[in-house]
Amino acid sequence: MEALDLIRTLNARPAVRSFNDRSVPLEVLRQIIEVARWTGSARNRQPWRFIGVSDKELLEKLGALGAYAQHIAAAPCALILLSADNGFQDTEFDLGKVSQTVTLAATALGLGSCLATIYPEANVTKAATLLRVESGWRPHHAISLGYPGAPMPGKRAITTGRLSTLELLSTHRL
Amino acid sequence: MEALDLIRTLNARPAVRSFNDRSVPLEVLRQIIEVARWTGSARNRQPWRFIGVSDKELLEKLGALGAYAQHIAAAPCALILLSADNGFQDTEFDLGKVSQTVTLAATALGLGSCLATIYPEANVTKAATLLRVESGWRPHHAISLGYPGAPMPGKRAITTGRLSTLELLSTHRL
Numbered sequence: 364m365e366a367l368d369l370i371r372t373l374n375a376r377p378a379v380r381s382f383n384d385r386s387v388p389l390e391v392l393r394q395i396i397e398v399a400r401w402t403g404s405a406r407n408r409q410p411w412r413f414i415g416v417s418d419k420e421l422l423e424k425l426g427a428l429g430a431y432a433q434h435i436a437a438a439p440c441a442l443i444l445l446s447a448d449n450g451f452q453d454t455e456f457d458l459g460k461v462s463q464t465v466t467l468a469a470t471a472l473g474l475g476s477c478l479a480t481i482y483p484e485a486n487v488t489k490a491a492t493l494l495r496v497e498s499g500w501r502p503h504h505a506i507s508l509g510y511p512g513a514p515m516p517g518k519r520a521i522t523t524g525r526l527s528t529l530e531l532l533s534t535h536r537l
Numbered sequence: 538m539e540a541l542d543l544i545r546t547l548n549a550r551p552a553v554r555s556f557n558d559r560s561v562p563l564e565v566l567r568q569i570i571e572v573a574r575w576t577g578s579a580r581n582r583q584p585w586r587f588i589g590v591s592d593k594e595l596l597e598k599l600g601a602l603g604a605y606a607q608h609i610a611a612a613p614c615a616l617i618l619l620s621a622d623n624g625f626q627d628t629e630f631d632l633g634k635v636s637q638t639v640t641l642a643a644t645a646l647g648l649g650s651c652l653a654t655i656y657p658e659a660n661v662t663k664a665a666t667l668l669r670v671e672s673g674w675r676p677h678h679a680i681s682l683g684y685p686g687a688p689m690p691g692k693r694a695i696t697t698g699r700l701s702t703l704e705l706l707s708t709h710r711l
Binding site: 366367369370371373374375378389392393394396397398399400401402403405406407409411412413414415416417418421431452453455456457458459460461462463464466467468471472478480482494504521522523525526527528531532533534535 | 540541543544545547548549552563566567568570571572573574575576577579580581583585586587588589590591592595605626627629630631632633634635636637638640641642645646652654656668678695696697699700701702705706707708709
């Protein structure tokens with residue numbers, strides 16, 4: 364049961380948007396990708412690539428790309444998740460899967476993280492230019508990464524609880 | 538580093554499509570959802586619900602719903618992932634996240650699992666009728682669950698390896 368408890372503990376950790384000054388070494392990003400790259404995907408397409416960014420100016424520019432990317436500007440590092448622009452219906456689902464592995468692996472390494480969505484499409488195009496992404500790949504999602512700083516003052520606008528198992532799970536003859 | 542190794546080990550486990558006769562107790566499904574329900578989602582919408590199915594006839598009917606659902610028919614149990622039909626762009630991404638937590642939790646509990654996609658849309662509608670899903674929810678994804686049986690003979694049509702970290706990760710000044 365130990366393994367399950369560990370996943371629960373890592374998964375229940377709230378998102379972190381406030382970081383201290385400690386930088387995220389490239390070796391740590393490599394360790395995260397080394398775990399995340401085994402994530403399953405439809406027909407094993409692995410429709411993802413990753414760009415690690417720690418350049419302050421670039422982080423600020425990325426953080427200006429829409430309402431759901433702002434926290435990137437204050438993070439010491441962002442891991443950009445590139446989605447294959449392949450028209451397959453499963454691609455967003457697969458990107459969600461690998462992002463979840465990245466989040467769990469980052470948490471296991473003591474990092475705080477917060478998902479960002481670069482939105483709308485015009486901002487995805489801007490991000491692609493800033494990051495010099497080759498065509499066929501879309502920087503639509505990113506994960507802010509860093510070592511947790513002091514919690515931000517004030518209450519979060521969004522409730523942080525979760526629905527119970529009883530509310531979430533029904534059964535057919537089990 | 539122990540926590541990271543555990544996630545890597547669980548994540549690298551290949552999908553399982555061949556199961557023995559042992560049934561999956563409801564309590565085990567509850568343990569999985571108890572972990573998965575903490576998965577983060579856009580604006581904490583939790584755009585997911587779950588239905589556990591172990592009725593053989595129903596599993597067979599669900600397994601007939603498209604080319605990517607067939608393995609459900611041979612599984613002792615399927616966990617249907619309902620997506621909120623809310624029109625939000627993030628919903629499929631969020632469903633991918635929670636499916637990855639389900640997969641890792643199931644593996645931690647000694648289960649084998651394999652993702653199914655119910656496709657095309659007409660089959661999603663058929664599945665909704667079979668499962669008596671209330672409107673506003675789509676049974677678009679499912680996960681076959683069971684205790685691993687003898688590996689299936691023959692070679693898989695899809696390569697099982699993964700791209701290396703070097704191929705997947707590039708950096709901007711890190």
